Amino acid sequence: MGDLINNLSIGFGAAFTLQNLAYAFIGCLLGTLVGVLPGIGPVATIAMLLPATYALPPVAALIMLAGIYYGSQYGGSTTAILVNLPGESSSVVTVIDGYQMARQGRAGPALAAAGIGSFFAGCVGTLILAAFAPPLTEVAFKFGPAEYFSLMVLGLIGAVVLASGSLLKAVAMILLGLLIGLIGTDVNSGVARYSFDIPELTDGIGFIVIAMGVFGYGEIISNLSKPESEREVFTAKVQGLFPTKEDFKRMAPAMLRGTALGSALGILPGGGALLSAFAAYTIEKKIKLKPGEVPFGKGNIRGVAGPESANNAGAQTSFIPLLTLGIPPNAVMALMVGAMTIHNIQPGPQVMTSNPQLFWGLIVSMWIGNAMLVILNLPLIGVWIKFLTIPYRWLFPAIVLFCAIGVYSTNNNTWDIWMVAMFGVIGYTFIKLGCEPAPLLLGLILGPMMEENLRRALLLSRGDWSVFITRGLSASLLAAAALLLIIVLLPSVKRRREDVFHEEEA
Template identity: 80%
Template structure:
């Protein structure tokens, strides 16, 4: 009953005219920019974050959440129509979604992705509302040692769940941790690793790095592809909605994807991405019905299930952010930045000190998911027209928009240079098949880890044993060690590689 009282407060906040307007603007802008090839949710939120600075905190977070859903939906649209995944989790949507579009079934593919995402988003939000209160009560028992151990566990989980080479994922996390050390030391006030460059005394801007690696890096990578790989393949949307036979196939697939995504999305380090790959793997191993299209040739289950899993995972990814203050992925790391800008300290105290914001944001997730379906199904034709615009005309506008967004963060040109250099670095990462998301996690968690470790050592008078004598901290570290052992087991390595296979 307590949950319903909290949700009633949340809906009273979310249903104000101002918050409904910003939720709609967020969903529309997120889809509009997210539908462009090579611009995923991280780059979209990074680009649009400066537009929320002048807004009240609740409206700003509701708008950013709307941008998140919109950009994720836009990524699936690009994957289905142009054969280009807008984000990592859309990689599996490409496999069957694009084949459906080539066969003139772009409408049912997009509709099943939208409706599956809506159902999964609603269920994921319900899970978030149910787990928020008990997890917040647990979080109040966390001290500096527990938070440090939790972050160590989170970073190791990011390594396990990152697609590609484990060594590369570790390297990206370490690079992120090192970049997080640049700036002024919190305790001594001494500038470190700044190389006498005044702009580096405040550290390297998180938004500039995110926009450079994910925005500019992807733009450079897209410019390196042949034009025919970016063209829309004569898409004709004749029948928008799935047929009766389609519904019989996608209903159990959506339920499976939702259940999987709700569980895996809570995991730190990209559980939503893993859930999309895992959902597709499960569907491939489920027996085909008579007359059903084989996977890889336009099977509608290969679109509905991963999209449902991805969206459920995206919703439950808010659980560790809102209850523990720990971002489980790169998008949530940007949300931490947004909350900090609005003088909100992410963590368990948000629920007690600012319940309007906490429950208003959760309630707005249902509204945002409903808006996406209502807004996007009629606009499929518009997105197709947008995607027929040659990329050589689109990318200068994206580059300019990124530069303006970064400049308005601190009103200095240094951030634009940083973004440019990290854009080149992002392209290098792309060529080396190094996933940049662990770098952002290391960058955001690095300073928090250092601060909590030093605080724990100060309170224990320099005794490192505090990390293993406190029960919760010791449990987290034991789980981290277990993860390390599991990582090197041959059977687990093989299973991990199979989970992330694309075809």
């Protein structure tokens, strides 16, 4: 305990300088803005700002980039709730209930639930990061490629269990995601796969392109295909910006569950914040509805508070593998590695000992950043809601344009814009077929990582497949995955699951 207090005091000393506070604020503001504007993700923003950090001292640079990251988690929930566009991949689940709440005129409470959940989870996540980073550096060395592979298998099976509607469709979507993930250049041999001699496909299809096409454009086409009277337009007056007492009673336990789950899953390399948001939503769904509570998928506040808390806790604890192992668990963290290398800092277990100011300053700045986000965002809820009064004939072209600009700015090529349009049509087809696109995204993100770890594990074991079962940690992760599969395929569970989803659709 004494150590923790000492370490945190080093951090407060480093973070509480006027310059670092200013950069934390700029990061949070930029992050929120980036999250709110659909299509310009934190990855694109941080990538664009990396050259600008050359001139900054290392601590300030990392504090600003970290602010952009968790600010965008926050902002992502705003667009997810207001315009049904997940600004960030981990907000995909928030769309389900958050958007329904907004349509019922309860956008205020939904945004407040996301904000308060995020702040609470962020604080807890930061404390966990501070307390567990040192011992976790030890555990981290035990994770090999076999363990990573088994972990991701567990993640994908979790996604099947989570998807609403038919299990078959969910499995099909995951497989489609895995297949799309295979497009591109093979890591080991450098051969282009499934690129059909199209040079632009040798890098694979970007996650942003697919997410925006399937969710953003797909939704727009689906709305345009309806007669004007049926289109989803916000005519509802937004009543009460803040959650009622009843809302708080429902939100609080969901926030606690989401935070615990996010903190645990964020540590695991792989899509920590993303997986935890999905998992938190599943758990909330499994908990029996209280009398008078709105069903899930129809605007239940727990469906916003749980996943939002989880993805924020996950975003904080995903710094653990980065800072302890030097392994970036997601694309943003990979850019953070880039920022560290620019400043001649080798990410990995030695950062803590060789550069304690940076390590603990970054951790403390997250806590400050989370406080800034609440102060920034709750008063601005009214401003975000103003965005919704824009008539549809303005909003559609604007969203289409923003998405196009966002996609173009990531790689500066027009090919991506055509791809988004194509995936928009595919997304519309999914809506018509009643397929849920979320598992597709998960398959797409985890697919390439799974393949890499599978091949690495087999290279190390000289082609012996038993390596996945003989290593204890890997075997237990696979056993958990098998157990999940068996449970979901049991006739009684399957029947109950179908009943639950039919009620939702009814």
